[in-house]
Every structure is written in C-alpha cells, then in structure tokens.
Amino acid sequence: MAEFKYTIKDKQGKNQTGTIEAPGQDAAVNLLRERSLIIINVTPYRKFSFSLNLMPSLSSVKISIDELAVFARQLATMVNAGLPLVQGLEVLSEQSEKKALKLIISKVKEAVEGGSSLSEALGEYPKAFSTLFINMVSAGEASGMLDDILARMATYLEDTSKLQKKVKAALVYPVTIVVAVVAITIFMLVSVVPSFAEIYSSFGADLPGPTQVLMSVSALVTKYLLWVILSMAALVVGFAMIGKTDKGKSVIDGAILRLPIAGKLIKKVAIARFSRTLSTLTKSGVSILTSLDIVAKTCGNKVIEDVIVGVLESVKGGETIAQPLSRSSIFPPLVVKMVAVGEQTGSLEEMLVKVANFYDDEVTTTVDSLTSLIEPLVIIILGVVIGGIVLALYLPIFDMANLFS
Numbered sequence: 001m002a003e004f005k006y007t008i009k010d011k012q013g014k015n016q017t018g019t020i021e022a023p024g025q026d027a028a029v030n031l032l033r034e035r036s037l038i039i040i041n042v043t044p045y046r047k048f049s050f051s052l053n054l055m056p057s058l059s060s061v062k063i064s065i066d067e068l069a070v071f072a073r074q075l076a077t078m079v080n081a082g083l084p085l086v087q088g089l090e091v092l093s094e095q096s097e098k099k100a101l102k103l104i105i106s107k108v109k110e111a112v113e114g115g116s117s118l119s120e121a122l123g124e125y126p127k128a129f130s131t132l133f134i135n136m137v138s139a140g141e142a143s144g145m146l147d148d149i150l151a152r153m154a155t156y157l158e159d160t161s162k163l164q165k166k167v168k169a170a171l172v173y174p175v176t177i178v179v180a181v182v183a184i185t186i187f188m189l190v191s192v193v194p195s196f197a198e199i200y201s202s203f204g205a206d207l208p209g210p211t212q213v214l215m216s217v218s219a220l221v222t223k224y225l226l227w228v229i230l231s232m233a234a235l236v237v238g239f240a241m242i243g244k245t246d247k248g249k250s251v252i253d254g255a256i257l258r259l260p261i262a263g264k265l266i267k268k269v270a271i272a273r274f275s276r277t278l279s280t281l282t283k284s285g286v287s288i289l290t291s292l293d294i295v296a297k298t299c300g301n302k303v304i305e306d307v308i309v310g311v312l313e314s315v316k317g318g319e320t321i322a323q324p325l326s327r328s329s330i331f332p333p334l335v336v337k338m339v340a341v342g343e344q345t346g347s348l349e350e351m352l353v354k355v356a357n358f359y360d361d362e363v364t365t366t367v368d369s370l371t372s373l374i375e376p377l378v379i380i381i382l383g384v385v386i387g388g389i390v391l392a393l394y395l396p397i398f399d400m401a402n403l404f405s
Contacts, residue, residue: 004028004044005044006020042114061100065157067098071092073150073151075150076151076154079146079150085118118141119134119135131297133153139286159276167269177378181382185386186225188389196393210392211396249302250302253303268359275355276353282348
C-alpha cells in the first residue's frame with residue numbers, strides 16, 4: 001500500500017489536506033470520491049525527501065501571450081475533435097518545449113483528473129493564466145461551448161499580441177536611438193574632447209566660444225559622470241517605487257497619456273483593448289458587471305482603469321455603459337456613440353468589435369507614420385549633436401588656418 005497526500009474542499013468550501021493509503025493514485029482518488037468529497041489534488045506522499053529545485057515556483061511562472069494563444073488554440077482544436085479534456089492536456093504537456101509550461105499543464109491535468117474543473121485548475125496559476133482567461137474558460141464550461149470560447153480566446157490573444165508588437169515597434173526604435181545618441185555623446189565628451197583640450201591648452205590662445213562651452217561641458221561630465229549615472233539610476237528606481245503605489249501610478253500613467261505622440265498612441269491601444277476585451281467577454285456569456293471588472297484590471301493604465309471602474313459603479317446604479325463613458329475625457333465621442341447604438345439595438349458585441357477594429361487600424365496607421373518620420377528625424381538629431389561637437393572641436397584649427405592664410 002502506498003500513501004498519498006490529498007487536498008479536498010469541504011462542505012463549507014474550505015480546503016482540507018490529509019493522507020490516505022491506497023494501492024495506487026487512481027485508487028486513492030476513487031476512495032475519496034466514494035466519500036462524496038470535492039477533490040482538488042492527490043499526489044504521492046513522501047515523508048522525508050530533499051531535492052535541489054532550480055525551477056521557480058510554478059505559481060509565479062508567467063506565460064507569454066503568444067504561448068497562451070497557442071495553448072488555447074490547440075486545446076480548442078482537441079476539444080472540438082472530441083478528445084477528452086484530460087488527454088488533450090496530456091498531449092499539450094508532452095509537446096510543450098518550455099519546461100515550466102510543461103509542468104503547469106501537467107499539474108492542471110492532474111487537478112482535472114482529481115475532479116476540479118478546468119477553470120479551477122487554471123486558477124491555481126494566476127501568473128500564467130490571467131483573470132480574463134480563467135473567466136472565459138469558466139463561461140465555456142458553464143455553457144458547454146468550451147471549444148468555441150477557447151478558439152475565441154485564442155483569436156483575442158493573437159490580435160492583442162499583434163497590437164502589442166506594433167506599439168513596441170513604434171516606441172522601442174526611437175528610445176533605442178535616443179539611448180545610442182546619449183551614449184555616443186557621453187563617449188565623445190569623456191574620451192575625445194579631453195584629448196583636444198590638452199592640445200589646445202598648450203597653444204595658450206583664446207578658444208572660440210562654442211569650443212570653450214564644449215570644453216567646460218566635457219570637464220563637468222568627466223568630473224561628475226559617476227554621480228550623473230547614480231542619479232539617473234536613483235531616478236529610475238524612484239519612479240519604479242512610486243509607480244507601485246495607486247496615486248503614483250495614476251500620476252505617471254496620466255502624464256504618459258498627455259505625451260504629444262506616444263500618449264495618443266497608447267490611448268488608442270487602450271481603447272482597442274477595452275472594446276475587444278469587453279466584446280469577447282460579453283459574447284462568451286460573462287455578465288456585464290464581471291466583464292467590466294475584468295476589463296478594468298487588464299487595461300494596463302491606471303487612469304483608464306479608474307474610468308472603467310467608474311463605469312462599473314454607474315452600471316450597478318442603473319445607468320447604461322455609454323452614459324458614464326460620455327462624461328469621461330478618455331473615450332472619444334465616436335466610441336460613446338457606437339456603444340450607445342449597440343446598447344439600444346442589442347448588438348453591443350458587434351459594435352465593440354467594430355470600434356476595436358477601427359482603433360487597430362488607427363494604431364497601424366500611426367505606427368507607420370511614426371516609422372516614416374523617425375528615420376529622417378534620427379539623421380537630423382545625429383547630425384546636429386555629433387556634427388556640432390565635431391565642429392566645435394575643429395573651430396580653433398580653422399581659425400589657425402585663416403591666420404596663416
């Protein structure tokens with residue numbers, strides 16, 4: 001007889017753990033089922049064991065949006081083909097290349113085998129599976145349309161991933177260029193300019209104004225470079241710590257939305273995500289209040305999250321979604337009107353999809369425009385900064401050449 005450790009849910013809904021002896025794991029599960037218990041997990045019990053586990057805790061493992069989309073799409077296909085859920089999870093676990101994901105899917109399979117629903121099993125790994133994903137799966141299980149909702153979720157994740165990649169392409173490139181320009185400038189001020197300063201100091205002549213300014217800046221940067229780096233690092237850490245508080249996050253996210261170009265782009269992305277997420281949830285049978293709560297938590301911006309929470313409270317009070325949206329400065333009149341028409345005609349999901357598609361196209365257009373503008377702008381910035389430094393360095397030489405000509 002082997003000993004197994006189990007976790008069950010009692011009649012009050014509380015988790016209870018214990019051990020049971022049985023010939024095998026399946027037999028242990030059957031014994032617990034005979035007692036009319038809700039089984040969460042059954043695993044072999046080892047009284048004394050030690051292992052060096054280099055894997056992070058599975059409860060803290062994150063799954064990328066692309067991996068989650070593939071998981072949802074493949075599981076939807078298997079369920080639709082009539083394959084039992086446990087077998088589908090086993091196949092996905094075996095073919096997964098990422099070790100952490102393989103273990104998570106395996107644990108989910110074991111939990112489902114033990115009597116848990118798929119949504120309950122996924123809920124044990126909140127970092128890997130978002131609240132949105134778990135609620136969608138729960139709605140699919142309740143409606144008997146798990147395959148259809150998983151496929152819908154996969155499509156949603158694929159569209160979201162494409163949108164995120166577009167935004168990253170638009171924002172990462174200019175940031176990289178700015179960092180490169182700053183690094184090149186600091187290198188020239190610290191390494192190149194001091195060499196010229198030594199040469200010019202031996203001449204004993206007055207230097208042109210731009211050259212004197214450049215030499216002074218170079219001396220300051222060289223002397224205080226370490227302090228500048230430490231100050232910038234402290235500033236980054238400070239912003240990160242402030243960003244963890246609700247008030248700080250509201251201030252930072254509000255400032256981001258007010259940025260000239262990036263702010264408008266981020267707002268369009270947030271509106272597209274709001275529309276697509278709300279449409280996906282409501283179309284899958286999730287209640288409007290639960291849907292708004294999930295949308296607020298997944299919007300990615302504290303200011304917009306507060307607006308959606310306000311919408312949720314207003315809907316609880318009997319208002320339509322469009323009414324509180326119209327009082328917000330975040331959502332444009334077009335979105336408000338589309339939502340209002342959708343609520344009046346009973347086609348809210350379709351209208352939200354149209355809004356999401358419209359703003360997806362807007363993001364694509366904005367990204368393309370930014371890309372075409374950034375390249376010449378980068379050339380101008382590089383020319384002005386680097387060219388200005390080089391010109392200031394060689395001005396004394398040009399003056400000397402004019403004297404001897």
